[in-house]
Amino acid sequence: MDKMNHSSAEAEAETIEPLRYLSKGEAAAIETELLRDYRFGQQQLIEIWGQACALAITKAYPLGSLTKKQPTVLVICGPDQNGSIGLVCARHLRMFEYEPTIYHPKRSSHSLHQDFTVQCEKMDIPFLSYLPTEVQLINDAYNLVIDAMLGPEADCANIKEPYSGILVTLKQIKIPIASVDVPSGWDVEERSQDGINPEVLISLTAPKKCATSFTGKHFLAGRFLPYDIQKKYELNLPDFPGTDCLIEL
Amino acid sequence: VPFPPSSGIPGTQILVICGPDQNGSIGLVCARHLRMFEYEPTIYHPKRSSHSLHQDFTVQCEKMDIPFLSYLPTEVQLINDAYNLVIDAMLGPEADCANIKEPYSGILVTLKQIKIPIASVDVPSGWDVEERSQDGINPEVLISLTAPKKCATSFTGKHFLAGRFLPYDIQKKYELNLPDFPGTDCLIEL
Numbered sequence: 001m002d003k004m005n006h007s008s009a010e011a012e013a014e015t016i017e018p019l020r021y022l023s024k025g026e027a028a029a030i031e032t033e034l035l036r037d038y039r040f041g042q043q044q045l046i047e048i049w050g051q052a053c054a055l056a057i058t059k060a061y062p063l064g065s066l067t068k069k070q071p072t073v074l075v076i077c078g079p080d081q082n083g084s085i086g087l088v089c090a091r092h093l094r095m096f097e098y099e100p101t102i103y104h105p106k107r108s109s110h111s112l113h114q115d116f117t118v119q120c121e122k123m124d125i126p127f128l129s130y131l132p133t134e135v136q137l138i139n140d141a142y143n144l145v146i147d148a149m150l151g152p153e154a155d156c157a158n159i160k161e162p163y164s165g166i167l168v169t170l171k172q173i174k175i176p177i178a179s180v181d182v183p184s185g186w187d188v189e190e191r192s193q194d195g196i197n198p199e200v201l202i203s204l205t206a207p208k209k210c211a212t213s214f215t216g217k218h219f220l221a222g223r224f225l226p227y228d229i230q231k232k233y234e235l236n237l238p239d240f241p242g243t244d245c246l247i248e249l
Numbered sequence: 250v251p252f253p254p255s256s257g258i259p260g261t262q263i264l265v266i267c268g269p270d271q272n273g274s275i276g277l278v279c280a281r282h283l284r285m286f287e288y289e290p291t292i293y294h295p296k297r298s299s300h301s302l303h304q305d306f307t308v309q310c311e312k313m314d315i316p317f318l319s320y321l322p323t324e325v326q327l328i329n330d331a332y333n334l335v336i337d338a339m340l341g342p343e344a345d346c347a348n349i350k351e352p353y354s355g356i357l358v359t360l361k362q363i364k365i366p367i368a369s370v371d372v373p374s375g376w377d378v379e380e381r382s383q384d385g386i387n388p389e390v391l392i393s394l395t396a397p398k399k400c401a402t403s404f405t406g407k408h409f410l411a412g413r414f415l416p417y418d419i420q421k422k423y424e425l426n427l428p429d430f431p432g433t434d435c436l437i438e439l
Contacts, residue, residue, distance in 0.1 A: 037312070038308065038309055038312045039304070039305040039308040039309055039312075040305070040309060041302070041305060054433075055433055058433045091414075092414075095413055095414060096433050119416075122416050122418060123416050123417065123418075124417070124418075223285055224281075224282070224285060226309075226312050226313050227313065227314070228312065228313075228314075243286050
């Protein structure tokens with residue numbers, strides 16, 4: 001069978017098919033297949049994604065490059081899978097000696113989400129009870145914000161509180177935003193005119209259509225997708241360097 | 250991964266022998282990731298746990314087109330010729346090393362005769378967790394998970410500590426004194 005990952009030495013000799021940007025339906029279909037047919041567990045996938053996100057953050061914002069006295073990072077977690085990925089990302093950043101603080105206003109009752117929350121609490125990661133509306137407080141306290149609020153499954157036309165309010169705040173902050181998978185508030189398939197403007201986007205598994213108009217630093221994170229799925233959806237994923245689980249696009 | 254692909258030759262053949270319990274599951278996941286890193290693992294998994302998590306890991310490997318052997322040749326030269334190394338993911342620290350049943354006892358006999366290197370996951374299968382067995386297998390590489398076990402004090406090969414997730418409170422409580430992992434690596438050579 002043809003391997004999907006060709007060695008880079010042969011890259012010039014072949015036509016490189018373009019990287020596929022997924023629609024909302026395709027992203028959902030791939031995830032369903034991974035869980036149903038490939039028997040990946042949700043906890044397993046979230047851990048893989050969260051860890052890869054943390055590694056992307058360390059590449060985009062190495063410890064030595066942070067300007068504040070402490071390597072503080074604000075991680076804003078939504079109620080669903082995107083939020084769980086944010087929790088795992090925060091935990092790994094803590095292992096990498098960053099100082100994450102989590103703002104997690106609405107906690108899902110889903111037991112997996114609660115487990116991830118406990119894992120963070122037991123790592124002494126502080127949880128904010130409210131997000132200051134005074135943006136200068138956020139600018140002063142943190143080096144960057146990780147946006148793990150809304151994922152590709154969210155309905156961007158119908159964003160409820162507290163996320164609509166948080167997005168207003170995020171549009172005003174001066175520190176960089178790194179978004180997990182899709183910038184919260186953006187339509188999965190096209191950029192929103194007045195959405196937040198992250199400096200970094202960490203696409204999980206494969207980029208989504210809205211990322212075609214993303215102009216910041218774009219990472220593809222998560223190196224576990226079975227070759228059969230890659231072929232089936234013609235993802236044309238790039239070669240990851242060495243044993244890295246992420247690549248800058 | 251202690252063995253990088255040799256000189257960029259695509260496809261380094263690795264035999265991954267998986268036991269029925271957690272150590273075996275870890276072997277399955279290891280094999281899957283090795284496949285993503287473009288190695289060519291083959292799995293020998295004689296006794297499959299009925300535990301649904303273990304079965305999920307098995308399906309994940311099957312769907313990655315990783316071959317599963319239906320039997321392990323007793324002719325060791327066949328193993329020496331077909332594979333570059335063996336990953337021993339049979340028995341973990343919870344196993345009763347005084348009471349090793351078939352097929353693992355037989356596999357261990359074979360492993361003592363092969364010429365290619367063995368890399369053991371967490372504890373060398375057949376070793377007592379707390380002290381090295383006199384006539385146990387002799388792996389070239391040991392990959393301790395989370396923290397090394399007592400038997401590793403007498404291990405003389407290449408020793409890795411793998412897994413960087415242990416909450417600081419647990420590290421403190423058990424006085425693990427784990428070394429500093431380099432950069433964002435999740436493993437360190439001890």
